[in-house]
Amino acid sequence: MVTATQTESDASLSHHGIKGMRWGVRRYQNKDGSLTPRGKKRYDRDIRDNLAKKKDNRIDTSHPDPNRWAREDLERSKKIVDTSSAMVRQLKSMESETRPKPKRKSMDLSNMSDKEMRDRINRELLEQQYQKLFSEVEEPKISKGRECVTNVLSVAGDVLVVTGSALGIALSIKELRGK
Missing domain, CATH: 1.10.287 (Helix Hairpins)
Known part of the structure; x- marks a missing residue:
């Protein structure tokens, strides 16, 4: 960036470059000539802009x-x-x-005899049948x-x-x- 300032006592011309830049170092290229990520982005943008300016690539708006x-x-x-x-x-x-799903309770079968299990199962089946036949459906x-x-x-x-x-x-x- 170049600025020219003039005051009553002296006229000066000052130049402020990019901070940290060194002589001969390019911003958008590596030493081997390949582009840095910023360089790729910059040149892609420039290509898009130039292609949009070409007559063949424009959208014809003369006859909408x-x-x-x-x-x-x-x-x-x-x-x-x-x-x-x-x-x-x-x-x-x-x-x-x-959506929450209903969970079933598990019974402790290790302490039950076969007869107790059959009685318990029969009881549960009877309760289920009763619920299906006579109860109103309760929304969860x-x-x-x-x-x-x-x-x-x-x-x-x-x-x-x-x-x-x-x-x-x-x-x-x-x-x-x-x-």
């Missing part, structure tokens, strides 16, 4: 095509909706995987947060499915009209 822009907007919207619905499906599967206790997440995911999933299918239909209609 509103149909293309509308189609690209629809495609982008469809892509967003599809990724959102995929995320909702993934969240639903995660929620179902993390779910925390309020889990319940809220389940509701949001079900609503969001339904909305995203409908939106995604509508966008898919709109895109296919555009394709058929365009050809």
Whole structure:
């Protein structure tokens, strides 16, 4: 960086280089001529900028095509909706995987005789049959947060499915009209 300053008493020209640089040392190249990581990044950026300036690589905007822009907007919207619905499906599967599962109690069988075990098993089977026949189904206790997440995911999933299918239909209609 070169700065020129002039005051009443003296005129001076000062140069401030890059701190730590030495004479003959390049910033973006190693001694063998290969590029450093920063050099690769810099030259990649320069190549992209130069390619964008070339006439052959530019997008022709002299004759704008509103149909293309509308189609690209629809495609982008469809892509967003599809990724959102995929995320909702993934969240639903995660929620179902993390749902607490009932655990069975194990009995200490080492201190029981065969007759006691049979009696205990028969008793448990009778209780299960009674529960199936005469009891009301009790919903497992779910925390309020889990319940809220389940509701949001079900609503969001339904909305995203409908939106995604509508966008898919709109895109296919555009394709058929365009050809």
